[in-house]
Amino acid sequence: MTAVLFDVPGPRGVARNRLAGVLGSAVVLGVLGYVLYRFYDTGQFEGRLWSWLQYEQIQRDLIKALSSTLRAFAAGAVLALAFGAVFAAGRLSEHGWLRLPSVLVVEFFRAIPLLILIFLFYYGLPSAGVKMTPFMALVLGLMLYNGSVLAEVFRAGILSLPRGQSEAAYALGMRKTQVMTLVLLPQALRAMLPAIISQLVVLLKDTALGFLITYYELLRYAQNIGGSFQFGRPLIPVFIVVSSIYITLCLLLTWLATYLESRNRRSKRIPAGRGPTELAPEQPPLVIIPAGDATL
Amino acid sequence: MGDVWGVLAHNTDLFVTGFANTIKLFLIASIGSLVLGTVLAMMRVSPVPILRVAGTAYVTVVRNTPLTLVLFFFAFAYPLLQIVQISFFAAACIGLTVYTTAFVCEVVRSGINTVNVGQAEASRALGMTFAQTLGSVVLPQAIRSVVPPLTSVQIALLKNTTIAAGFSVFEAGAIRDNLSERGEDVLVGLLWVAAGFLILVFPLTMLQRSLEWRWRVAR
Numbered sequence: 373m374t375a376v377l378f379d380v381p382g383p384r385g386v387a388r389n390r391l392a393g394v395l396g397s398a399v400v401l402g403v404l405g406y407v408l409y410r411f412y413d414t415g416q417f418e419g420r421l422w423s424w425l426q427y428e429q430i431q432r433d434l435i436k437a438l439s440s441t442l443r444a445f446a447a448g449a450v451l452a453l454a455f456g457a458v459f460a461a462g463r464l465s466e467h468g469w470l471r472l473p474s475v476l477v478v479e480f481f482r483a484i485p486l487l488i489l490i491f492l493f494y495y496g497l498p499s500a501g502v503k504m505t506p507f508m509a510l511v512l513g514l515m516l517y518n519g520s521v522l523a524e525v526f527r528a529g530i531l532s533l534p535r536g537q538s539e540a541a542y543a544l545g546m547r548k549t550q551v552m553t554l555v556l557l558p559q560a561l562r563a564m565l566p567a568i569i570s571q572l573v574v575l576l577k578d579t580a581l582g583f584l585i586t587y588y589e590l591l592r593y594a595q596n597i598g599g600s601f602q603f604g605r606p607l608i609p610v611f612i613v614v615s616s617i618y619i620t621l622c623l624l625l626t627w628l629a630t631y632l633e634s635r636n637r638r639s640k641r642i643p644a645g646r647g648p649t650e651l652a653p654e655q656p657p658l659v660i661i662p663a664g665d666a667t668l
Numbered sequence: 669m670g671d672v673w674g675v676l677a678h679n680t681d682l683f684v685t686g687f688a689n690t691i692k693l694f695l696i697a698s699i700g701s702l703v704l705g706t707v708l709a710m711m712r713v714s715p716v717p718i719l720r721v722a723g724t725a726y727v728t729v730v731r732n733t734p735l736t737l738v739l740f741f742f743a744f745a746y747p748l749l750q751i752v753q754i755s756f757f758a759a760a761c762i763g764l765t766v767y768t769t770a771f772v773c774e775v776v777r778s779g780i781n782t783v784n785v786g787q788a789e790a791s792r793a794l795g796m797t798f799a800q801t802l803g804s805v806v807l808p809q810a811i812r813s814v815v816p817p818l819t820s821v822q823i824a825l826l827k828n829t830t831i832a833a834g835f836s837v838f839e840a841g842a843i844r845d846n847l848s849e850r851g852e853d854v855l856v857g858l859l860w861v862a863a864g865f866l867i868l869v870f871p872l873t874m875l876q877r878s879l880e881w882r883w884r885v886a887r
Contacts, residue, residue, distance in 0.1 A: 381715065389715050396718045410749040483869045484862045485827035487834075491844055492862070496855035573732070580734035584834040591736060595744070611745045615737055622732035 411608070421606040424597055425613075437593035438617065444507060444579045444589065448514030449572055455519025460526035461552075474523075481520040487581055489513040494585045506587035510579065518575045525571060529564035530556050562636050569629035573622050580618070590614050675847070675856045682843050687864055689839040693757075693829045697764035698822055704765065705772025712777050715798060723773070730770035735828055739763040743835035760832035764825065771821045779814030780806055812883045819876035823869055840864060 381389055411417060424430050462474030481489070490513035493504050504512075533556055541551040583591035594614040598607030676683065712723035730738070742759040754762070783806050791805040833841030840861050847857040 385715075392714075392716045393718050396716050396722070400718060400722045407749075410751055414749055416748075480866075483866050483873070485830040485841070485865055487830040487841055488858060488862050488865065491841070492855070492858045495844055495848070496858040499853055499855045577732075577734035580736035581831070583736055583740075584831070591734075591740060594740070598744075605748075608745050608748055611737075611741060615733055615741075618734060618737060619729060619732045623728075626732075 416608045418604075420604050421609050424600075424603040424606055424610070430597060433593060433597075434613075437588060437590045440507075440587070441579050441582075441589040444510050444514070444582060444587070445576045447511045448518065448575050448579065451511065451515035452518040452522055452571075452575060453568075455515050456522030456526055459519065459523035460530070463523065463527050464530060466548075478520045478523050481516045482524070484517075486513055486517045486578055487584065489517060490581055490585055506582060506585045509585055510582040510587050513581070514575055514578055518571060518578070521571055521574075522568065525564055525567045526560070529560035529567070532563060533559055565632055565636065566629050569625060569632075573625050576622060576625065577618070590617060671853075672856055675852050676860050679843075679847060679850065679852060679857070682846050683860065683864070686838065686840045686843040686861075687868075689757075689837070690826075690829050690841075691868075693760060693764065693832060693837070693839055694822075694826045696761045697768060697825055697829070700761070700765035701768035701772050701821075701825065702818075704769040706776055708769060708773040709776035709780065710802065712773065713780055713802075727770045727773055730767060731774070733767075735763070735767050735831055736834070738767045739831055739835050742766075756836040760829075760835060760837045763835075764829065764832070767828075768821065768825045771824075772818065775817045775821055776810070776814055779810035779817075782813045783809045815883065816876050816880040819872060819879065823872050823876070826868060826872070827865065 415421065459474045459478050462470050463478065465471050465474070490509050493512050494506060494509035497504060530552075537555055537559065538551050541555040546554065579589060580591050582589045583595075586592070591614065594607075594610045597603070598610040599605060708723050708726065711719040712727070714720060739760060742754075742763040743756060746759065747753060780802075787805055787809065788801055791801045796805070829839060830841030832839055833845070838846075843861055844854055844858055848854050
């Protein structure tokens, strides 16, 4: 894709690119080197600051923090998918009295910052007499926000299918539920998968918001260990460990998405000479993430 | 559920300063991320491998890190490196910019990819350089398909500014803190904050939808 913008360079082009490459490397290495030097100069690489990693109790705490992050993610993901499915169905419904409330709910929860939503549950509801644990508040917030975004993804996925699909199904005498579950959903799910998984990555990242309502997860753990004088306040080493855990988890999810995508593409290839291929659209239209949601 | 309007009327100062700071954070990070994101996107499509690698590495790392973690770094870990001491507000601006830049970059890059290959080829055939091709032919066309998703990124940025409240910045997300100190009804206060965001986000969403509809490119 990048080769679109420039030709295979000639001798002068090569020289120019090489010069740019040298300058670019100098800048990149310079910045990296300076940061590493600051790390070194302030003693972040000293063994003392990394000694906390050897203690069994602290390792166990790390596992505990990781598992509570994953627990919030799992609960939030399952609930958000369910919420999304219900409200997508509501928005696609033929009945106005179902459609209107669904639209309002989805638009409302998408426009409010997730953190405010979580604060509402954790700090706001007690004054109305409802007490919540940090876990519940976090998961509820994740469910409502990401569920609303997923509802839009589902809806866009269903709407992206050619109309002939549902028309043909109705012509065969199927009921609305049958059309949806037997014809539309199986096809739409394939097209939606990348969008769904990237929303799940967002959900995973958003579990870090639990830090702000005292939920004991990875970031809270980083703050606790990072501030302990016993190990010389190893905030930066702990930060490095925790952020690499997050990055690894997110990359694993993204990798899963790519894997599933490639598998889907393989399974749709129709062997030559097996019926007219134009009945099955080769490439399902990409799901465009609907208005108002950047996946960040 | 006490006095709904009273919470707003008695604490107008909090709400006004809070939302003013939110908007300030948003504008600074918005401009910063748009400029840096475009530069980063150009690096990622440039003919120089090292720039491409650096751009890709940046985007991969930042996109997969929670924003809370980025802000945490600039608020608590960065001062330990003893480079230049910065205020919490500046730290939040930098954190939000660093984070949003990666997303802006991806949007701009995918916009560049939507421009027809023939366009770039034709301009190369006319003898244009890489910078000319990108600047006078590809980017002007890419902007049409880029602006609607860029608006989404900016809307998300606006909502994300609330996270700075957890790192000693007084903005809309921190109104709750001060309300509970004053003994006001936090639930009502938070609902007002939510309403404030609805008012801020709604015009942007409308703008984005109309742009999406009007600038739909027929290709």
